[in-house]
Amino acid sequence: MLCGLLWEFWNYWAHAKWHYSVPIMEHLKVFEMPVPGYLGFPTFAFECFTMYEFLRRVLHVRGRPIGV
Template structure:
C-alpha cells in the first residue's frame, strides 16, 4: 500500500540526507536544461511505456523508469518541484538520498517478505539469479527508479509538498 510505502521511503531518504557523506553530492556534474529536454523525457517515457505494454517479457524493467520520464516533465510544466532544478545546480543529493533510502527500505521489505506467507515471488526473465531473499540481486536496482517515481508522483499530486532540500536544513 502506498500509504505506508511512500512515508517509509521519504523518511528513510530524509535520514540518509543527514549523513555527512551525502554532502559530497552537493556540487556534482551539472545537467543543463534545454528546450528539448523535458519533451524528450516525456517522449522517451511514453516510448518505454509502450514497449513495456507491447513486449512485457523483454521490456518489463522499463515500467518504473517510464513513469519517471513521463511525470518529471509534467511537474516542470506545472511549476512543481522536479529533479532538473537540482541537477542544473549540480545538486545530486535528492537523487542519492531517495535512491539509498529506497534501497534500505527494499532490503527490509524483501527480508520480511522472505519469511511471510503468502509472499511475493519474482519471475524476472534474464535476471533470475543471485537471489537475496526472494528478490534477484538485479531486481534491487528497481528500487532506484521506484524512489524517483515516488518523488515525481508526490510532487504531481501534492502541490504543497515540502521540498526535499528543506529537510537538510533541520
C-alpha cells in the same frame, strides 16, 4: 533501497509470499528476489518523489521546500 531490502526480508519469512521467476541471474538472490530486481527500487523512489512534488504544486500545499 532500504525499504526494498526490508520488504524482501519480510517476504522471505512470510508463509504467503512472492516467488520470482526471472531468467537472468536466477541463482543470485538477496532473500527471495534476484539481484537485478533491486535496480527498480531507486527508480520507484524517484517516481514517488516526482509525484509528491507534482501534487504539492498542483494542490498549492505550502510546506518546507525540499532541496535535491
